[in-house]
Amino acid sequence: DNAIRIIEEYLPETKFDINLLAENLHMSKSSLYRKIKTMTGLSPIEFIRNIRLKHACRMLKDSSISISEVAYSLGFSDPHYFATYFKNEFNVTPSEYQRQSQGVKN
Numbered sequence: 440d441n442a443i444r445i446i447e448e449y450l451p452e453t454k455f456d457i458n459l460l461a462e463n464l465h466m467s468k469s470s471l472y473r474k475i476k477t478m479t480g481l482s483p484i485e486f487i488r489n490i491r492l493k494h495a496c497r498m499l500k501d502s503s504i505s506i507s508e509v510a511y512s513l514g515f516s517d518p519h520y521f522a523t524y525f526k527n528e529f530n531v532t533p534s535e536y537q538r539q540s541q542g543v544k545n
Contacts, residue, residue, distance in 0.1 A: 442475065446490050453516045457483040491515070492528050499533060500540040506533045 445463045449455040461471040475483045491513045510521035525533045
């Protein structure tokens with residue numbers, strides 16, 4: 440899907456938002472909102488955030504990169520903000536997820 444490709448292209452950009460996505464898709468903001476909401480049940484902001492969080496999971500599994508580096512590389516302006524959304528989505532903190540996925544127990 441074009442929307443996912445564009446979102447992934449702009450992942451590191453902290454300023455990436457629905458306006459930029461709509462512009463890149465040559466759609467109005469309201470049309471984009473309706474289309475994403477209909478297709479996914481999520482608002483465009485939630486949709487973008489979920490894609491970022493899925494990429495975070497891959498990064499945390501595949502490397503020893505720090506939580507801050509993961510957050511910044513995916514366009515989160517603050518690692519604490521990233522950790523809050525990560526925990527809300529997956530019920531574990533990024534560091535707990537990283538430990539679990541790398542097989543390290545407390």
